[in-house]
Amino acid sequence: MSKFGRKGKKKNPEISTASLPDIIFMLLFFFMVVTVMREDDPKVKISKPNATETEKLEKKSLVDYINVGPPVNKILGTEPLIQLDDSFADLSDIRQWIEDNRERRDEAEKPAITTSLKVDKDTRMGIVTDIKQELREANALKINYSVNKGSAIDN
Amino acid sequence: MARRGLQEINAGSMADIAFLLLIFFLVTTTMDQDIGILRQLPPPVPDDMEKPPEVKQRNVYEVLVNSNDQLLVEGQRMDIRDLKAGAIEFYTNPSQSPDLPQLTRVSRTVVQDNLNKLRQALSEDPENKEIKDKIETWEDKLIAIELIGDYSELPSSALISLQNDRGTSYDMYISVQNELSAGVNELRNTLSEEKFGVPYSALNTSDDNDKPKIKAIRAVYPQRISEAEPKDLGTN
Structure with a gap:
């Protein structure tokens, strides 16, 4: 009799949650290592084209981004716009922007500065060509066309 | 009172704190690796530049x-x-x-000859950048010959x-x-x-x-x- 009574009263042992923080910390460290800080709010919508012959950009701190694509905010229309850092810009602003970015860096690093063009794949080349001409004038000759890995032929 | 010993610190909220941090990092970081096609743009052309020679x-x-x-x-x-x-x-x-x-076939003798000639020219005109660049390209060719052997260029x-x-x-x-x-x-x-x-x-x-x-x-x-x-x- 007493045997059964005792059984009914016995509680399930609690699962120890002491290791839960460890697991979460592990996840946290994983994310801290594999991700990078988001630099700027995208104001233009960019879906990158695909390519296979890609190279990895070595030094993130030496890369400046020019974003080109249709604005996220529909009120601004659908024509592709240029975004430098956090704001929209004109073609004529690029030269000054390059100059400012150059000023920020050490003399030794200047030749390694790369300008990465993040351009939406439906953009026409006209605006890209104009940007490239501006970059040439500003002597920012190392450029990178940002792409996703994938077959270029199915673009 | 003294018999009670040290009270353990409750670690239950540690998980919450870690979660909070985790979510913060999830939101503020991006995963996308930056890959792309690297290219070098040609330097700007000065207006008064003479026409380059016609290429075949x-x-x-x-x-x-x-x-x-x-x-x-x-x-x-x-x-x-x-x-x-x-x-x-x-x-x-x-x-x-x-x-x-x-x-054209590139062989060691040709490369060596050219390098010697260019080095001679450089010793006469040590500041000439054009010659320096040329020497560099020929030196690369010499490396290629040493590692690969004769090749067509x-x-x-x-x-x-x-x-x-x-x-x-x-x-x-x-x-x-x-x-x-x-x-x-x-x-x-x-x-x-x-x-x-x-x-x-x-x-x-x-x-x-x-x-x-x-x-x-x-x-x-x-x-x-x-x-x-x-x-x-x-x-x-």
Whole structure:
């Protein structure tokens, strides 16, 4: 009799949650290592084209981004716009922007500065060509066309 | 009271704190790796520059892309799928075609001769940058010969000339750039595989052992994709 009574009263042992923080910390460290800080709010919508012959950009701190694509905010229309850092810009602003970015860096690093063009794949080349001409004038000759890995032929 | 001992600190909220941090990092960071096609733009052309010498027709692989994303390669319509093979053909000219560049054999004696001559010239005019650049390219060739042996070389004026219309889509432009690079990279990989046992893409630019190999392969198959000054090819 007493045997059964005792059984009914016995509680399930609690699962120890002491290791839960460890697991979460592990996840946290994983994310801290594999991700990078988001630099700027995208104001233009960019879906990158695909390519296979890609190279990895070595030094993130030496890369400046020019974003080109249709604005996220529909009120601004659908024509592709240029975004430098956090704001929209004109073609004529690029030269000054390059100059400012150059000023920020050490003399030794200047030749390694790369300008990465993040351009939406439906953009026409006209605006890209104009940007490239501006970059040439500003002597920012190392450029990178940002792409996703994938077959270029199915673009 | 004294018998109670030290009270344990409740670690239950540790998980919450860690979660909070985790979520913060999830939100503020991005995963996307930055990969892309690296290119070097030509320096700006000064207005008073004299016209460059005419390059022989056979040494230029002309790729035009119009606003309908159609390709015209060496005067012929071409599908993007064939562009890679076309680039490889241009680089190697397997059939000795008179329309494609004539490859010349590079041997050690020629390279050594040229280097000696250039060094002599440099000693007379030590500040001449042009000579210095030339010496550099010939030194690369010497490295190539030491590592690879005699090889056939493209004429120094041979290049792939890419020209696009303002109406070409960026997508197509990247595809063309990609296919042209793919052609060169395939040649480089094959050569590297044959000579060093590893594909070119596996060579490490920061490894001192690999650096001369990379230089050698680049000397044999230089990437010469040039973009013409932009102009309107007409839209329709």
